[in-house]
Amino acid sequence: MQASKAIRISILLSLGIFLAACGGQPATRADDSSDLGGQDAPGASQTGLGDQASGELDEFGSAGRRGGRPDELIIYFEFDKSQILGRYDNLLTQHALYLAANSQTRVRLEGHTDERGTREYNIGLGERRAQAVRQILMIQGVAAGQITTVSFGEERPVRAGSNESAYTRNRRVEIVY
Amino acid sequence: MRKFLVHLLGATLLGGFAASAQAQLTIEITAGVDQAMPIAVVPLAWQGGLTRPPLDVAAVIAADLSNSGRFDAMDPRDMLEKPFDQQGIDFEDWRLLGLEAIVVGRLLPQSDGNYVIQFELFDLFKQRRLLGFRLPSTGAGLRAAAHRISDLIYEKLTGIKGAFATRIAFITVQGQGSARRYRLVVADADGANHNIIVESPEPLMSPAWAPDGDRIAYVSFESNKSAIYIQELSTGRRLRASAREGVNGAPAFSPDGRKLALTLSRDSGNLDIYVLNLANQVLTRITRNPAIDTEATWSADGSKIFFTSDRSGGPQIYSADADGGNKRRITYEGNYNGRSRLTPDGKEMAVVHNDQGAFRIARVNPENGNLLVLTDGQLDESPSFSPNGETIIYATRVNGRGILATVSIDGRIQRRIAAQEGDVREPAWSPYPDF
Incomplete structure (x- = not known):
């Protein structure tokens, strides 16, 4: 199990290097990242990896693009929740620093939910998630005018299927530059 | 002659189904009432000679009633006779087949290119006419007209207003x-x-x-x-x-x-x-x-x-x-x-x-x-x-x-x-x- 985690981290690392080497826009769409993420749902892999592994990933993000835009563009949520998990503190700080330093850059926060619950209520939940990310960015110096939010509720899943691994992928806010 | 007309009708229905098959929704009853009422909706007599009737109106009505879960509409292929008015109905015969109600009628083409649907509903046990209407319709409106007839029959037999023409x-x-x-x-x-x-x-x-x-x-x-x-x-x-x-x-x-x-x-x-x-x-x-x-x-x-x-x-x-x-x-x-x-x-x-x-x-x-x-x-x-x-x-x-x-x-x-x-x-x- 430890070995497979290590392999996955190294795949992510080489992927990041590949994207950085391309020099263009990193893959910003959730569709792409979910395809590359393998079998495990991000929430599940997060609990498996523990804090230390998560720290390494963050370190790579800042090391690879010092002072630049973080590569990680998706914040995942727990079921029916809009609280931002502590593991995203560093990442959101990096986004905030980047946006605060580049006041002409705009970002769109797209809130999504899994398919459980009613559709219009889920629009509300997706909006709440996008607003939660917005608040954290603004507290750290990003101007309100740089941020727009939109909620797609459960209407734009990145992964089909009525199972926990699909649900975990679909409960998200996408940070779209 | 009757056989020939039935054949033509079959061809029309098949053609219509094939053309719209992709868009069609099919209704399947997964649980019905224990005692769905057996009813015969006899194919309407077509008064248009050798031309084809534009729609099998009776089939639309029969499907509506069956799909409600409250009726069991007889397959027309099992019908020994296809009466179109009261004189043609042998009430005893239909009762022996286990039926409780029968719908008969005619589809009459008009000289202006439109149609009139004439239909009657009978209670087979009381041998009583429960409904009788003449309903004018355009060719394109026949399906909607059939649903209106379903509504009338449904309301007469169940006491509940029908919702087929929706x-x-x-x-x-x-x-x-x-x-x-x-x-x-x-x-x-x-x-x-x-x-x-x-x-x-x-x-x-x-x-x-x-x-x-x-x-x-x-x-x-x-x-x-x-x-x-x-x-x-x-x-x-x-x-x-x-x-x-x-x-x-x-x-x-x-x-x-x-x-x-x-x-x-x-x-x-x-x-x-x-x-x-x-x-x-x-x-x-x-x-x-x-x-x-x-x-x-x-x-x-x-x-x-x-x-x-x-x-x-x-x-x-x-x-x-x-x-x-x-x-x-x-x-x-x-x-x-x-x-x-x-x-x-x-x-x-x-x-x-x-x-x-x-x-x-x-x-x-x-x-x-x-x-x-x-x-x-x-x-x-x-x-x-x-x-x-x-x-x-x-x-x-x-x-x-x-x-x-x-x-x-x-x-x-x-x-x-x-x-x-x-x-x-x-x-x-x-x-x-x-x-």
Whole structure:
């Protein structure tokens, strides 16, 4: 199990290097990242990896693009929740620093939910998630005018299927530059 | 001669089916009443000589009655005789076949190219004529005319007003990624006659009928953010009713058709319910709460608005006066009750209820909140009442695909409405048409 985690981290690392080497826009769409993420749902892999592994990933993000835009563009949520998990503190700080330093850059926060619950209520939940990310960015110096939010509720899943691994992928806010 | 005509009829039906097979919805009764009434709907005698009848009107009527779950319509191939009036009916023979009622009639072409349907309904035991009508129709209107006849027969035999001459709006989704297509479709209540009203690569949601049966409000993300449109079916004309900052969602026409309840977040990022006067565009705020307030629906007299709110923690149904005053919590059973709809008489409500982890359609008494789960799916949602209040159409999942299903208000009659491909969701049953 430890070995497979290590392999996955190294795949992510080489992927990041590949994207950085391309020099263009990193893959910003959730569709792409979910395809590359393998079998495990991000929430599940997060609990498996523990804090230390998560720290390494963050370190790579800042090391690879010092002072630049973080590569990680998706914040995942727990079921029916809009609280931002502590593991995203560093990442959101990096986004905030980047946006605060580049006041002409705009970002769109797209809130999504899994398919459980009613559709219009889920629009509300997706909006709440996008607003939660917005608040954290603004507290750290990003101007309100740089941020727009939109909620797609459960209407734009990145992964089909009525199972926990699909649900975990679909409960998200996408940070779209 | 009769054989020849039957053959021609068969060919017509087959041709018609093949042409529209892809769009067809097929209805399957999964639970009916124990004693569905056996009825014979005899193919209408065709008075047009060697030309083909434009539609097998009796087949449409027979399918309507059978699909209701309350009738068992006889296969015409089992009929020994095909009478078209009272003189031709051997009441004893039909009774011996176990039948209780019979429909006979004729389809008469007119010199102006239109038609007259003449039909009669008989009680086979009392040997009594229960109904007899002549109904003029254009060729294109024959299917609608057949549904009206189904309504008359259904009401005469059950005492319940029929809802066959109505329509259903729903959303379909096909394809993945950039090839994904969202469509708003309007079809007859029997699944025939598909018309794509809107098509978009971005999500379409929440279709809602105006009481005139000619306008539909819906949410579209075609500009990459939500906006509410109102589209007129007869002309295809549409107007953008709301594209305010933030969320524009959950439209619901008032019973007089002049106002639209809707959900907006505006600049606050928090969802509240408003009422938009469509004539003067005046916006009235109904809720002011940091909770998610959404999914408004009106009482039949327009005096109250019911809505979903998670102000107490999880989503529950609340009511308010139409000016926003007098808010009251309706549901208490379970941790998730959302997206309520009321029967036209306002005495019953349908909601989406979390039943130990499964989302199911439940019936709620809007006075005391008493709740009864009606369906047994895992992800049942979007209940909508037929205009006679007898049947709830909703969306469910079977083998990972979204399909429509119906359940009678007493839970006894259940049907699945399967589509050929793609996901089907968010059904909305039309009001009665104006004849």
